[in-house]
Amino acid sequence: MIPLSFLASAAQSASQPAAGAASPMSETSLVVVLLIMVTALVFDFFNGFHDAANSIATVVSTRVLSPLQAVIWAAFWNFAAAFLFGTAVAETIGKGLVDVRFVDIHVVLAGLLGAIAWDIITWLMGMPTSSSHALFGGIAGAAVTKAGIGVLIWQGWVPLVAFMFLSPLIGLILGALNMAIVSWLFRRTSPHRVDRLFRRLQLASAAICSLGHGGNDAQKTMGIIVMLLTAVGLGAWAQPDPHSWLNSFNLLGHNHDIAWWIILTCDAAIALGTVCGGWRIVKTMGLSITKLQPVGGCCAETAAASTIIGATFAGIPISTTHAITGAILGVGSVKSIRSVRWIWGQRIMIAWILTIPCAAFMAAIAFLAVRYIF
Numbered sequence: 001m002i003p004l005s006f007l008a009s010a011a012q013s014a015s016q017p018a019a020g021a022a023s024p025m026s027e028t029s030l031v032v033v034l035l036i037m038v039t040a041l042v043f044d045f046f047n048g049f050h051d052a053a054n055s056i057a058t059v060v061s062t063r064v065l066s067p068l069q070a071v072i073w074a075a076f077w078n079f080a081a082a083f084l085f086g087t088a089v090a091e092t093i094g095k096g097l098v099d100v101r102f103v104d105i106h107v108v109l110a111g112l113l114g115a116i117a118w119d120i121i122t123w124l125m126g127m128p129t130s131s132s133h134a135l136f137g138g139i140a141g142a143a144v145t146k147a148g149i150g151v152l153i154w155q156g157w158v159p160l161v162a163f164m165f166l167s168p169l170i171g172l173i174l175g176a177l178n179m180a181i182v183s184w185l186f187r188r189t190s191p192h193r194v195d196r197l198f199r200r201l202q203l204a205s206a207a208i209c210s211l212g213h214g215g216n217d218a219q220k221t222m223g224i225i226v227m228l229l230t231a232v233g234l235g236a237w238a239q240p241d242p243h244s245w246l247n248s249f250n251l252l253g254h255n256h257d258i259a260w261w262i263i264l265t266c267d268a269a270i271a272l273g274t275v276c277g278g279w280r281i282v283k284t285m286g287l288s289i290t291k292l293q294p295v296g297g298c299c300a301e302t303a304a305a306s307t308i309i310g311a312t313f314a315g316i317p318i319s320t321t322h323a324i325t326g327a328i329l330g331v332g333s334v335k336s337i338r339s340v341r342w343i344w345g346q347r348i349m350i351a352w353i354l355t356i357p358c359a360a361f362m363a364a365i366a367f368l369a370v371r372y373i374f
Contacts, residue, residue, distance in 0.1 A: 032374075033232055036105055037225055039112045041269045044221040046119045047131040048078060048273025056274075058297035058328070059206040064199050073203070074210040075271040081214030082267040083249045087258045088315030089216055093223025094230070096156035098139055102147040103231045106371045107139065108224060113370075114138035114363025122351060129351045130319035132220055134359040136160060139224070141360025142367040159316050164352065167307055167318045168326030174303035175330030182299055183334070198294040205301035210274075212308030213320045218266045220317055225262050238262060296331045303327035322352065 056070040065073060094100075098107075115131065115138035122129040143151045186194050226238045238259050240247075246260045256263060292300070304324040311318040325348055 032105060033228065033234070036109050036112070036228055039109060039116075040221050040224050040228070041265065043112050043116050043119075043131075043135065043224075044218065044266050044269035045273035045276075046116055047135075047217050047221070048075075048270035049276050050119045050123050050129075050131050050273075056206065056210075057324075058292055058300055059202055061292050062199075062202065062294045062297040064202045064294055064297070065206075070206070071275050073206060074213075075274040077207045077210035078214030078218070078271040078274050079267045081211050081218065082263050084211065085215040085219070085312055087219060087222060087256050087263070089219035089312060089317050090222035090226065090258055092156060092315050092317055093135075093220050094226040095223075097136065097153055097160070098143045098227075099147075099151050099153060100227060100230055102143060102151045103227055104146075105228065105232060106367055106374065107142040107146055108228045108231065110142035110145075110363045110367035110370050111135070111139035112224065113366040114141055114359045114361075117362045117366075118355065118359040122355075125351075127348065127351045129348075129355045130321045132217060132317055132319050133164065133352070133355045135220055135224070136317075137356035137359030138363035139227075140356070141363035144360070145364040145367045163311065163316055163318045164322065167311070168322040168329075170307045171304050171323040171326030172330035172333075174306055175300050175327035176334050177330075178299035178303050179296060179331045179334040182295060186295075195294055198298045202294050202298040202301065205298045205305065208305040209301040209308070209324065212305045212312065214267055214270055216308050216312045216318060217320060218263075218270045219312075221266045221269070222258055222262050225266070226258060292328070292331070296335070300324065300327040300331045303330065319352075 056065075056067075056074045059065050059073075060067050060070050112135075115134040118129070118134040118138075119131050140152060226235075229235055229237045240256055240259050244260055246264075247256070301324070304320070304327040307323040307327075308318065308320055
């Protein structure tokens with residue numbers, strides 16, 4: 001929760017906005033800022049809800065876990081990610097995509113509304129698009145509507161757009177490679193023994209995939225909250241406490257450059273969304289692309305987790321959806337090219353391409369409406 005000392009000094013902070021802040025606190029109210037932060041957490045919830053299929057679809061489709069067991073397992077590891085990764089991705093989102101001098105509460109709120117709207121639309125369609133790219137598109141659309149195309153920081157967008165194509169490709173290659181190696185290693189083992197072994201191993205691979213999902217995706221909402229607080233002159237709220245007892249839980253030694261209350265709240269929101277998981281997308285990911293056995297599910301999850309966690313350590317915000325979809329396609333193609341329903345791959349690819357511009361368009365409309373209302 002937000003420290004009470006910050007709430008008590010909000011009026012003083014309001015009169016002293018941070019250098020470069022586009023919307024000084026004196027022009028708005030603390031209540032509005034808190035409501036926008038709640039909206040950010042609602043997006044985080046929808047991220048977990050929409051992207052739950054990324055980490056649990058394969059373990060559900062192979063019947064290793066029931067749907068209820070799978071979402072609880074995934075949610076636990078989503079939250080555990082708070083203690084295992086740093087905040088490099090959040091830094092990229094908060095400062096590396098849009099010039100913060102042009103960011104105000106209208107831009108942040110409209111960006112979040114555009115991303116949430118696109119998530120709901122694609123969930124109703126059962127289409128596994130990227131909540132992350134919806135967020136990027138939303139913030140960009142609102143910022144460009146306010147200040148023009150020059151507000152975008154292009155060096156931040158280059159790796160992001162590149163990994164729209166690289167992450168599914170890397171997932172596909174690793175998924176195919178994992179499946180090929182496992183098939184060769186167990187070529188003389190009976191199918192029953194292989195199935196029994198990988199039913200156990202898939203619990204671990206699903207956990208690692210959920211860990212990567214929580215580690216990369218929750219940080220995106222952290223970055224948005226930092227962006228908001230900086231814009232209204234309350235950047236001190238986001239600063240970490242070097243003396244916090246929670247610092248002893250940095251299990252892998254990564255520094256957290258964001259306050260623990262933001263980290264824990266965002267990870268809790270995405271975990272809660274995962275518990276409520278979007279079953280329409282689970283069906284698409286786990287059943288429509290290709291038929292998976294536990295060995296294939298384990299190979300796909302391991303490939304996706306490797307891609308996501310590697311990008312998280314590098315501070316690159318990638319789509320969990322892209323990585324796991326590519327991995328599933330790679331696993332299926334090793335068995336037989338015809339075993340993959342490539343038409344679903346084409347539909348998903350189209351949805352990926354449309355995500356950023358569609359979310360940006362919705363956010364642009366939301367920005368005009370929000371600015372008019374406020």
